[in-house]
Amino acid sequence: MITISLCMIVKNEEARLPVCLKSVADLADEIVIVDTGSTDRTKEVAAEFGAKVYEFAWREDFAAARNFSFSLATCEYILWMDADDVFTEPNRAKLLRLKQELSSDIDAVLMNYVLHEEEQTGAPLAFTRRNRLVKRSRNYRWIGIVHEYLDVADGKQLLTDIAVTHRGTGSHSGRNLKIIEHHLASGGVLQGRLRFHFACELADAGRYEEAVPHFAEFLLDPKANRDDLILACARLADCYGFLGRERQKLETLLRSLQFHTPSSEICCAIGNCMEDRQEWAMAIYWYGQAIQNANVGSWTAIVHSASRTWLPHSRLCLCYAQLGHLRQAYEHNREALRYLPEDPGLLENEKKLKLALETASTS
Template sequence: MHLRQIFLNIYGNCIKYNRPGGKITTVMEAADVHDGICTYRWTISDTGIGMSPEFLSHIFDPFSQEKTDARSVYQGTGLGMAITKGLIEQMNGSIEVTSQVGVGSVFVITIPFEIAREQKKDKEIAEKYADVVCDFQWCADFAAARNFSFSKATKDYCMWLDADDVVPESEQKKIVALKEKLTETKADVVMMPYDVAFDAGGKPTFSYFRERIVKNTGRPLWEGRVHEVITPYGNILHEDIHVEHRKEKAYDTDRNLLIYEKMRAEGCVFSPREQFYYARELYYHGRYEEAIDEFRVFMGREGAWLENKLEACRQMAVCYGQLQKPQEQLETLFYSFTLDLPRAETCCDLGRYYFDRQAWREAAFWYETALRVEKRKNGGGFILEDCYGYLPCIQLCVCYDRLGRREKAVSYNEMAAVFKPEDRAVAYNRAYFANVSKA
């Protein structure tokens, strides 16, 4: 595998010949998938000094170096690009270069790879349980993939699951019962809880409703290249049937951000929802200042969904915290209260803000407020289950212990035990209080 040397050569050129304050942008995508081969394409662009057309025509010749501009001040053998091209061709790939003096250069590398046996096995497994298994050529567009799959549906309703989704046996029985009466309900969309994170005991800690079953309309319903969605419409039915997302291995953490940045490079105008998720990807990648800017753009967009606005406030507050701007962090959390009634998640964020500063009274106020907030199960927003019970209780145990109110601290620890009987923090606190009472 020559990838390391290939990219060391290319990025080395991009860095060496860039201008002060310049940048390098990389977009990676699966360009083609067929017959067990996945072809990847990397597009690497810089804002460097660029190359003349004359030099560009000889860039892959051995010992070629541009002599007519600032490149000549950097010493090298002139073999880098010739070696790079040779390595790529050994891998049955190709490289193309375009450049403009004073603007920069773009390198496009395309290399085919044989799909690992493990990935091929997915299709073999699917074929054991389905009469029809279809291939889709990946195009960095999740909505297109889902619309393709829905186009193959032959029944009145479509239900989707990801490869790492699990339907517990108890929930399978509920789905069978729902299926028997689905036509009678005249539902267009059936929303179900999607559990995506779990504690050590397997209890869901993060969930939200998703459009799990939809009427087969024969037209594309999914929207969004990333974080694709079907906008609920018509007769919407909410069912307490849980689907669990049991991810066994990490995916490419840069994938979603790269797709969004490609869309932006193509001149796409983000919808409010895409704007929100783009800002979230920046936040996840630690690009906090950029994330704040994009969240602010989202907040000002007409049609921005309320639940996403509330979540944006929480994530902007985290960004401000990471940037050591506590005043802005607090103001952003409080601003969410002007949009709607407080959510327990936001109250817990405020509790944590004061908890970290050992302001125990203020922290206790917000954690107790979180316990009084009603959970909006059918609101569609993200729900952190622990914020509606366990988390405020276990934190209040600490707050009241620090305030010298031992009896109340013990009481809240036992309340936390109601939500998580086997929790190690609860057990530790019980031992701690037992020791204190003996002293």
């Protein structure tokens, strides 16, 4: 069985930290909490869970704080979390099994990171994957003042179905934007992923005109990774949409096809553009591709469950109805209902389409 150091950086998390630690403390052999300037009871709460608590003078750099936390770990593997993350009961069991069975030649373990979940069932609505558990002896480092990531490119990685669920509320966009702008004001430069994240933060702040050239510049970066390039196309297309530049929106979505087989998310976005143009046959093609490509993606791409389940069927229902193909519309609505059996809009569609088909068969 491996040993695990849980390493976290926190600030003013007295309310959320207990929920996080209750979900994982008994599975960690060591808890390292690095406080970056709390003014509440965060440090006392951490100590109540047996954590080793350290202070770190915040310097507008998340990677620096996380690297400091990693430097304090003493166990074989390091697990990292944020205070608004939890392991649900099924995933606690999976983590325990991993701890008992993990092969010593594994350097990094990827786990799902659930970004949004369905309120009633807890089913993931959007998720990605992160290198969540890493071998301490490899001395992996965090990179990036915001949206930091672990560089484990040279290690042996294991993909698992274990999930960490994000239960935070609100957006950190304003905070991250301030950090990047402070970096620039202090003489720092935009390069690589930092330019991409700056563009995303500008877009999240509604500063679409400012975001556009930064996305465009990032898309010319020969060192950018594929997932970032595809996401940059999607985010740039969104900016063009908000700016009313529909032709450039579609062109940018199509540009993403040069990087990889289009994911369901990209296919649905292109299908939506075709709907806006009332090009129903083309919309049908792209929504059909969304269904066909439901398993397309990489280990770290962001997955929106709707685009891979009910959404393309729902849109195909509308498109076929526009062309007068009521049988196909009815069948796709039924497929959408398999995923959302109590959705009032889909149930109403079923009634209307069934009536229309019955009327057509007797006329």
